[in-house]
Amino acid sequence: MDLKDLYRDVIVDHNRHPRNxxxxxxxxxxxxxxxxxxxxxxxxxxxxxxxxxxxVSFEGSGCAISVAxxxxxxxxxxxxxxxxxxxxFTTMHEMLTRQDAAxxxxxxxxxxxxxxxxxxxxxxxxxxxxxxxxxAALHRQAEPVSTEENPAEWP
Amino acid sequence: MNAVSSSTTQRAAAAAPLDVARIRRDFAVLAREVNxxxxxxxxxxxxxxxxxxxxxxxxxxxxxxxxxxxxxxxTLSQQATDLYEGAxxxxxxxxxARSPREIVFVRGTTEAINLVAQSHGRPSLRAGDExxxxxxxHHANIVPWQMxxxxxxxxxxxxxMTRAGEVDFEAxxxxxxxxxxxxxxxxxxxxxGTVVPVERYIQEARKRGIAVLLDGAQAVPHMKVxxxxxxxxxxxxxxxxxxxxxxxxxxYGREALLAAMPPWQGGGDMILxxxxxxxxYNELPHKFEAGTPHIAGAIGLAAAVDYLEGLGLDxxxxxxxxxxxxxxxxxxxxxxxxxxxxAARKAAVVSFTLEGVHPHDLGTILDHEGIAIRxxxxxxxxxxxxxxxxxxxxxxxxFYNTHEEVDRLIAGVQVARGMFL
Numbered sequence: 001m002d003l004k005d006l007y008r009d010v011i012v013d014h015n016r017h018p019r020n021x022x023x024x025x026x027x028x029x030x031x032x033x034x035x036x037x038x039x040x041x042x043x044x045x046x047x048x049x050x051x052x053x054x055x056v057s058f059e060g061s062g063c064a065i066s067v068a069x070x071x072x073x074x075x076x077x078x079x080x081x082x083x084x085x086x087x088x089f090t091t092m093h094e095m096l097t098r099q100d101a102a103x104x105x106x107x108x109x110x111x112x113x114x115x116x117x118x119x120x121x122x123x124x125x126x127x128x129x130x131x132x133x134x135x136a137a138l139h140r141q142a143e144p145v146s147t148e149e150n151p152a153e154w155p
Numbered sequence: 156m157n158a159v160s161s162s163t164t165q166r167a168a169a170a171a172p173l174d175v176a177r178i179r180r181d182f183a184v185l186a187r188e189v190n191x192x193x194x195x196x197x198x199x200x201x202x203x204x205x206x207x208x209x210x211x212x213x214x215x216x217x218x219x220x221x222x223x224x225x226x227x228x229x230t231l232s233q234q235a236t237d238l239y240e241g242a243x244x245x246x247x248x249x250x251x252a253r254s255p256r257e258i259v260f261v262r263g264t265t266e267a268i269n270l271v272a273q274s275h276g277r278p279s280l281r282a283g284d285e286x287x288x289x290x291x292x293h294h295a296n297i298v299p300w301q302m303x304x305x306x307x308x309x310x311x312x313x314x315x316m317t318r319a320g321e322v323d324f325e326a327x328x329x330x331x332x333x334x335x336x337x338x339x340x341x342x343x344x345x346x347x348g349t350v351v352p353v354e355r356y357i358q359e360a361r362k363r364g365i366a367v368l369l370d371g372a373q374a375v376p377h378m379k380v381x382x383x384x385x386x387x388x389x390x391x392x393x394x395x396x397x398x399x400x401x402x403x404x405x406x407y408g409r410e411a412l413l414a415a416m417p418p419w420q421g422g423g424d425m426i427l428x429x430x431x432x433x434x435x436y437n438e439l440p441h442k443f444e445a446g447t448p449h450i451a452g453a454i455g456l457a458a459a460v461d462y463l464e465g466l467g468l469d470x471x472x473x474x475x476x477x478x479x480x481x482x483x484x485x486x487x488x489x490x491x492x493x494x495x496x497x498a499a500r501k502a503a504v505v506s507f508t509l510e511g512v513h514p515h516d517l518g519t520i521l522d523h524e525g526i527a528i529r530x531x532x533x534x535x536x537x538x539x540x541x542x543x544x545x546x547x548x549x550x551x552x553x554f555y556n557t558h559e560e561v562d563r564l565i566a567g568v569q570v571a572r573g574m575f576l
Contacts, residue, residue, distance in 0.1 A: 001190065003520060003574075006519065007516075012574065012575065036544065038433070038514075038530070038531045038532070038546050039531065039532045039539060039545035039546050040515075040545060040546075044414050057239070061545055062513065062545075063514075063515035064512075064513060064516045065515075065516070123515070123519060126515065136188065140232050152521050
């Protein structure tokens with residue numbers, strides 16, 4: 001395990017300069033994510049353009065992994081169809097939680113930088129929180145998402 | 156026991172500082188490596204490590220003596236009972252309770268507080284009565300009272316704290332009223348290290364007939380606690396933070412109060428006679444120990460007490476204070492560090508934030524260097540909210556830690572700064 005596998009340059013950069021970090025008063029969908037173990041919170045805003053994610057942004061506070069993951073998420077799902085984004089959620093979830101994931105990180109572009117997280121079980125939830133929050137936003141879930149809901153992500 | 160014989164030698168040199176190099180050999184785990192680096196275990200406020208004498212006491216019990224207690228006439232059962240009840244008397248002497256009947260073995264501080272809330276609080280509180288806690292409490296000294304308030308209609312009132320992380324005594328006096336029934340206070344804050352001057356709070360409460368419970372989980376491992384001198388009604392602590400096993404702790408209760416309280420859980424061991432019409436409860440403290448207790452845990456805890464008293468809690472406190480002073484000074488030299496909790500009197504806990512680096516990232520980076528600290532809200536979310544931070548990094552020291560380990564912590568924090576700034 002090398003720390004550089006976790007804190008890759010892309011992640012450090014997105015933590016330092018998070019993309020799409022802003023409020024969105026006219027969002028169609030909004031969901032909150034919460035990691036009760038560390039107190040991290042994030043809000044994800046989505047504006048739909050028909051069946052396409054026209055705009056997406058986030059706010060909140062968190063560790064470098066959670067901020068970078070949310071920042072990378074916004075960059076990668078903007079302009080995608082809702083179905084595409086949901087497929088990406090499944091893929092990311094598999095890459096983050098399964099040692100035997102059949103996902104080639106190289107095929108995911110910048111998101112592949114998060115593949116090192118699965119070597120640090122205590123940090124998987126930091127990376128996955130925003131993806132669960134996106135899933136909740138797309139499904140109009142009213143209740144905030146908690147990282148404790150999915151036993152697959154328990155360290 | 157080894158701890159007793161070595162303690163005699165050490166008492167002879169009572170004024171001498173602890174021989175940390177020698178003490179560290181009592182803790183096998185301290186010699187291991189983590190991520191290819193020597194372990195620096197600086198998470199003692201979460202749970203301490205155990206010396207070999209404690210592990211041996213537990214193993215020896217299982218290897219030679221185990222049977223159920225308070226039951227059989229056979230030899231093993233009698234010997235196990237003697238060890239278990241001997242442990243209770245050891246704990247009685249440790250906190251200077253008047254009688255072993257005042258020592259109830261529980262799973263830990265959390266269970267002790269829940270027991271008092273449900274068995275003392277629930278039958279006696281009425282709607283409109285008030286329970287006082289302070290702002291710096293651990294969740295274990297908040298949530299059981301909130302549950303009790305829901306059950307009884309009582310109100311939870313919170314004594315504010317100052318920026319330094321000290322409980323505001325004047326505000327406490329202002330909150331006291333004829334409706335105040337119970338004061339539940341941390342002796343030492345787990346998140347900030349503040350040592351609360353509980354004596355003056357107890358004095359005011361006693362004058363008004365208010366029951367006082369102290370959460371001593373963070374105090375007992377680091378200072379001599381005398382429940383008679385404190386004059387509190389209940390004192391709760393956990394074994395695993397004081398070099399003892401997990402899953403065992405103590406509720407001290409004033410005998411008259413314990414005697415008046417109904418049992419908390421029903422089952423075997425807590426009864427004298429059972430029929431389908433009527434059950435006669437057992438005497439103190441067995442009334443509160445339903446089911447087979449954690450016999451090995453109690454025996455291990457008594458061994459931990461022997462060990463700590465062998466070192467001398469006064470010398471432990473001196474050694475830990477030196478570690479705290481060293482860590483506070485060196486952390487303060489790093490740009491961007493804010494020490495959270497600057498009370499005049501602190502146990503060896505230093506909570507801090509580092510600008511631009513989230514505590515979780517710091518925790519991962521330090522772990523990579525073999526350094527174990529706690530990061531997060533430390534089960535004290537109101538404290539985090541007070542300071543406007545979601546989390547802090549917390550290094551907490553025990554007598555077996557070294558100044559070199561503190562220096563490694565400082566170096567690790569510098570590595571983290573380098574990565575993110």
